[in-house]
Amino acid sequence: MRWNPNFIDAKWQNQWTIDGLNKVDDNDSKPKWYELTMYPYPSGDTHIGHWYAMAPADAHARFRRMQGYNVLHPMGFDAFGLPAENAAIKRGVHPRSWTMANIEKMRKQLKSMGTIYDWDREIICALPNYYKWNQWLFLKLYEAGLAYRSDAPAVWCPSCQTVLANEQVIEGQCERCGTPIVRRKLNQWFLGITEYADELLESSENLDWPDRIITMQKNWIGRNEGTEVSFDISHMGINEKDIKVFTTRPDTLYGVTFMVLAPEHPLLPLLTTKENKIAVTSYVEKAINRSDIERLSTDQEKSGVALGSYCINRINNEKIPIFTSDYVVSWYATGAVMGVPAHDQRDFEFATKFNIPIKQVISPEKSFSQTKELPEAFVGSGFLINSEQFNGEENTNAQQSITSFLSSAGWGKSTRTYRIRDWLISRQRYWGTPIPIIHCSNCGLVPVEEDKLPVLLPENAEFKPSGESPLARHEEFRNTECPSCSTPAYRETDTMDTFFDSSWYFLRYTSSQLDTASWDPEKVKKWLPVDQYTGGAEHAVMHLLYARFFIKALRDIGLLSIDEPFLRLFNQGHIIADGTKMSKSRGNVVNPDPYVEELGADVVRTYLMFVGPWEGGGEWNDSGINGIARWLNRIWELVTHDPKPNIETQKLPKVDELIQRRLHQTIRKVHNDLDSFKFNTAIAALMEFSNDLQEIRKTKNYDPKTWINTCKTFLIMLSPIAPHITEELWEILGEKNSIHKQLFPSWNDSIAEENQIPLIVQINGKMRDRIIVPSGIDEKEAEKTALESPNVQRHLEGNSINKIVYVQNKIINIVVS
């Protein structure tokens, strides 16, 4: 190393702090730019994956700042969550001390990256000055009817000993620990995200987000148009008079030969006959206790049991036997399915197994008379048969006519159903925000008064998981009195999902120190929405969807006036090691510190940006990192060594022109690449340019003034990527003001333009020669020059020219017979 990176890193990080270079001024009159990167969970070690997420984001934010924006690029810690609790249980330390010690360590490591975070704005969600506002926002949502308690069947992770949101289930397994989940009926807190399903779907069209994320959110919301049909059970003598089903195929209504209720369906016990009770109860119990993976595996044989009762298909008055089966799930649509075995493969399999009649009602041909036995369900389109007045109708048509018939009869209606469920936010764990509600036997649910917030998380809880919240066993916390009637009452003891914290943290950055409100409305008005968000795609249907919902809900409550939190989104890839995600438990964490110590922060930053497109991520491999160290070394040499040009040569103006041309080409390329997160090619362009400068220096034919100015411009372009070495060299070149206060250079297309270009000569599309011609020559001239080429002549021998295709400044293709 020709320069001492450790010395320079420390020198400038210190100097920038002293100068307040990265303080963000809310009153700055420059246009604002809010560039946000997802805040990390303080797991203890900043690994190379964190750098991969943060260093390029920092370079981009710096680039925006150099374009003249007032840039807010904050950092904080997603400090509540299970790992702290698990680590605490394992090691006997308190989650708070574990978390705070980790934050301490991570903050130091993040500072070593040389980022522009304004640490005065840091947020830590696990501190009362943050979670107080979680509680306050919860109460606002509660007042608005968007937070409610309900008995819906919840997803339960047997290992984490808590309920989860549907979004936290990946292929039937807990997102965090991979344990197969089960469903339990529990009384839990939900947020009404489904009320916003349509808006979430529709307004995503206007976001500058990757298509795949928008698609994932669309699929997750899963809006489906169909028909709700009610089947008559009034003969059963119970309160409910019908079973409602949702179907996308109302055209097959005459083909219904059975009804299936989900094992959790509320009507199930009421519709089970005495004779069938034992069989049904045992089936239901088994089904409910199975994990989703077992239960929803598509390759198992259909199972089920008859309830012994029937319902009436009102359209034709047929008696339809009722079954229960685990292929019908309670958490989608109405939890009941009309069985049309002739036209649905699942129903077909069920009917075959239980010897239920299969009645065909759609035929591929119009003149169809006789029902043959179907080998499998016919799911194609065709014409209705066995359907009374609708016979002969095209089935797509019949979907509408049957639906309107049902509507006018009051037996059904056209409707929509959604896959998305309301967001379950209760967690039976300790290390989270206490839900600020009091349960009173007289008054029911009573919100904690605002001036009593925060409801503090007690320090001395026994947090070993037991299936109920640790706070439930904390008498002092649990026992309180009702704010409204003053009788003894108890506190809600569940805590909030940590995605609650991250749904609004970006608002808090604008006024993180404020203790009289969740945020300063003026500042939020100034900074929001986030102009550019960067982070991993794994949050597509969790954090990103929740945050969008939050903003819309808070807008409707009157706390905000924006519709969307994040205007632009960029998903960077992930650095993996040994083929999987880096994690402490897997023991494959790559620590950046040794690299930083050996090579300096700039080398690590630059290398991470150079290895490939940012969205790609990839396997960690340090084989090329020395190449970056060598390059920065060469730059050090280039700038610090007196050029000593031979100013007497006559070629001087020409070389100057060449330098200028290459410089302007490079500015254009680097500007456009940084603008669109293409750091790898921006760095490649800077490398090419520095290689050119080295060649030029060897000639000694240039004006020293041009040389120095060119070096300075080059350093400015490199400074968002490698902030320390460029600042040092900037100082060495005699500059007094920080390089990071300079504007990004602009280019001039006419200076960048080449006057001599290589023209590719092809014969029948194969390259035969490249000739240097003046830029912009016309076809005739190009043709003449091309035909003069000996190699071209050789290939033309004995052939006649059919056609010549000329593309100016690119190619000339001679087509011969």
Next chain:
RNA sequence: GCCGGGAUGGCGGAAUGGUAGACGCGGCGGACUUAAAAUCCGCUGUUAGAAAUAACGUGUGGGUUCGAGUCCCUCUCCCGGCACCA
């Protein structure tokens, strides 16, 4: 099963329908050095050739085009998402 994205040298990767392999790593050869490291110079897709050059070459097979890594169709494999969703 459905919906996305992808497959380019030994490796990471680059290429508005117009020179495939920029840039970097690694490798080979050379200079400097007592030597090594560092640094510098040259070569480096495959095959043939001393070279000029030629043929071949972007997962498979076809197509459109003067011209295809790029556009269209087929298949294979890999990655991500969803999935007994009614």
